[in-house]
Amino acid sequence: MHVLISGAGIAGPTLAWFLAKTGTRVTLVEKSPSLLPNGQNVDIQGSALTIIQKMGLWEQVRRFNTTEKGTKFINPTGQPFASFPITEGPGKSVSLTSDCEILRADLAAILHDATKDHPNVKYLFGTTIKDVVSNGDDSVRVELSNGAVQEFDLLVAADGQWSKVRKQCFPPESVKVLHKGNYVAYWTVPRLPKDNDWWNVYLALPSRFISIRPDPHGTIRALFSLMPCNSGQEKIWMEASKGDRQMQEALLRREFGNAGWQAKRLLNAMDQAPDFYFHEIAQVKMSKWFSSRVVCLGDAAYAPTPLTGMGTTLAIIGAYVLAGELSKLGDGEHPSRALEGYESVFRPLVDEMQQIPFFFPAIAHPETAWKRWLIQALVWAFSKVLAFPWLATKLGNEGNRENFSLPEYSSSDSKGTK
Numbered sequence: 347m348h349v350l351i352s353g354a355g356i357a358g359p360t361l362a363w364f365l366a367k368t369g370t371r372v373t374l375v376e377k378s379p380s381l382l383p384n385g386q387n388v389d390i391q392g393s394a395l396t397i398i399q400k401m402g403l404w405e406q407v408r409r410f411n412t413t414e415k416g417t418k419f420i421n422p423t424g425q426p427f428a429s430f431p432i433t434e435g436p437g438k439s440v441s442l443t444s445d446c447e448i449l450r451a452d453l454a455a456i457l458h459d460a461t462k463d464h465p466n467v468k469y470l471f472g473t474t475i476k477d478v479v480s481n482g483d484d485s486v487r488v489e490l491s492n493g494a495v496q497e498f499d500l501l502v503a504a505d506g507q508w509s510k511v512r513k514q515c516f517p518p519e520s521v522k523v524l525h526k527g528n529y530v531a532y533w534t535v536p537r538l539p540k541d542n543d544w545w546n547v548y549l550a551l552p553s554r555f556i557s558i559r560p561d562p563h564g565t566i567r568a569l570f571s572l573m574p575c576n577s578g579q580e581k582i583w584m585e586a587s588k589g590d591r592q593m594q595e596a597l598l599r600r601e602f603g604n605a606g607w608q609a610k611r612l613l614n615a616m617d618q619a620p621d622f623y624f625h626e627i628a629q630v631k632m633s634k635w636f637s638s639r640v641v642c643l644g645d646a647a648y649a650p651t652p653l654t655g656m657g658t659t660l661a662i663i664g665a666y667v668l669a670g671e672l673s674k675l676g677d678g679e680h681p682s683r684a685l686e687g688y689e690s691v692f693r694p695l696v697d698e699m700q701q702i703p704f705f706f707p708a709i710a711h712p713e714t715a716w717k718r719w720l721i722q723a724l725v726w727a728f729s730k731v732l733a734f735p736w737l738a739t740k741l742g743n744e745g746n747r748e749n750f751s752l753p754e755y756s757s758s759d760s761k762g763t764k
């Protein structure tokens with residue numbers, strides 16, 4: 347088999363790893379000219395961790411632990427008023443910080459490194475799929491941005507939340523993009539001696555959220571988030587999310603300049619940041635994940651939003667299941683049986699993980715002083731009793747956020763691999 351994967355984020359390289367191992371040839375096209383440095387912490391939970399261990403990558407992931415100590419909430423005068431430390435040992439954590447926090451870009455680099463020299467794997471950076479010429483019984487034919495027209499046995503859309511391949515191959519009525527009315531921006535900031543190794547979270551009125559967290563590279567990471575309060579403001583943010591960096595920075599300066607705490611310092615570092623990233627929070631739901639020889643994987647198929655912290659976990663487990671189901675196909679068999687297997691095995695977990703309570707993300711973006719007071723009182727109370735109701739159930743007191751039972755595939759057995 348020869349598989350074409352669009353997108354070298356998390357899902358694409360994980361799939362390539364498992365496919366290459368079973369002798370499948372894989373070509374990955376990635377729009378960006380090199381690996382993207384952007385993004386903040388992502389969680390690897392439950393079964394996804396087991397998969398990282400099967401791949402022999404756990405030690406490397408640990409090496410890039412951001413070593414965040416837990417979460418601290420900061421009050422309007424800039425003082426921490428509630429702390430949720432990580433508690434050592436699996437299953438004890440009710441902190442927003444999980445046992446192993448890693449930056450998205452570090453994880454993507456580990457996965458790329460683990461696959462780039464495999465003889466079955468070829469990466470084409472700065473390349474996209476210009477057109478899917480045909481998707482039929484015998485093959486899927488694509489035209490690449492470099493002009494080549496090529497045939498593959500399968501095309502995998504792992505090109506993220508705004509997947510182009512999904513747009514090219516699936517009718518709009520089969521894809522739902524649910525806007526959460528929330529905009530976020532992330533960037534790296536030089537570290538000062540006063541910075542600490544906690545995730546510091548500050549709520550500014552109205553509806554603004556600022557946080558800083560440590561990274562393993564001697565800098566810190568700022569996150570700004572806002573939920574527009576009215577349709578006029580919503581329109582401006584929506585336009586900015588489609589605009590360029592200059593427009594996005596100007597909007598952030600305008601809307602956060604008077605937010606207090608460390609807003610000014612963080613905004614001042616914005617235009618120097620190598621990794622400024624701005625996006626709208628949206629969830630993706632598809633009625634069916636595949637069409638003949640084209641299949642969607644990871645955020646392209648089921649972006650759960652960073653609010654759930656599950657995007658990376660779903661991308662890794664999804665890649666493992668898809669590779670495992672493909673490995674069960676006979677020689678020359680049409681992949682549809684495997685694609686059906688992937689969807690039926692994996693969809694229940696996706697449906698469960700995509701549930702976001704109605705009060706999210708609004709609870710983190712209070713509009714008025716009394717709501718903020720209420721949230722702060724609740725946060726304080728929870729920090730005392732160490733129970734964060736929704737998060738505690740998601741995190742699961744057994745240490746897993748999910749009770750997905752990972753299928754075993756003979757092909758993905760870890761023996762003899764690195």
Ligand SMILES: Cc1cc2nc3c(=O)[nH]c(=O)nc-3n(C[C@H](O)[C@H](O)[C@H](O)COP(=O)(O)OP(=O)(O)OC[C@H]3O[C@@H](n4cnc5c(N)ncnc54)[C@H](O)[C@@H]3O)c2cc1C
Binds near residue numbers: 378382385
């Ligand atoms: C820059 C960036 C920063 C992120 N930051 C965070 C974060 O801080 N916290 C969080 O929880 N989640 C973050 N995410 C989302 C998170 O990576 C995903 O939820 C999860 O890891 C699933 O990964 P994925 O591989 O499906 O998609 P992604 O990680 O989004 O990877 C998709 C890849 O496809 C590439 N691509 C896009 N369009 C095309 C195209 N037309 N042709 C070829 N390649 C294309 C992209 O450049 C990217 O490398 C971020 C995603 C990106 C792209």
Ligand SMILES: *[C@@H]1O[C@H](CO)[C@@H](O)[C@H](O)[C@H]1NC(C)=O
Binds near residue numbers: 413
């Ligand atoms: C990551 O670092 C934190 C903070 O130092 C620590 O508590 C945690 O155990 C580490 N995780 C792993 C998997 O090593």
Ligand SMILES: *[C@@H]1O[C@H](CO)[C@@H](O)[C@H](O)[C@H]1NC(C)=O
Binds near residue numbers: 748749
């Ligand atoms: C565990 O999985 C089953 C289905 O397999 C589901 O009905 C149940 O709600 C799940 N439990 C938890 C705690 O997630």
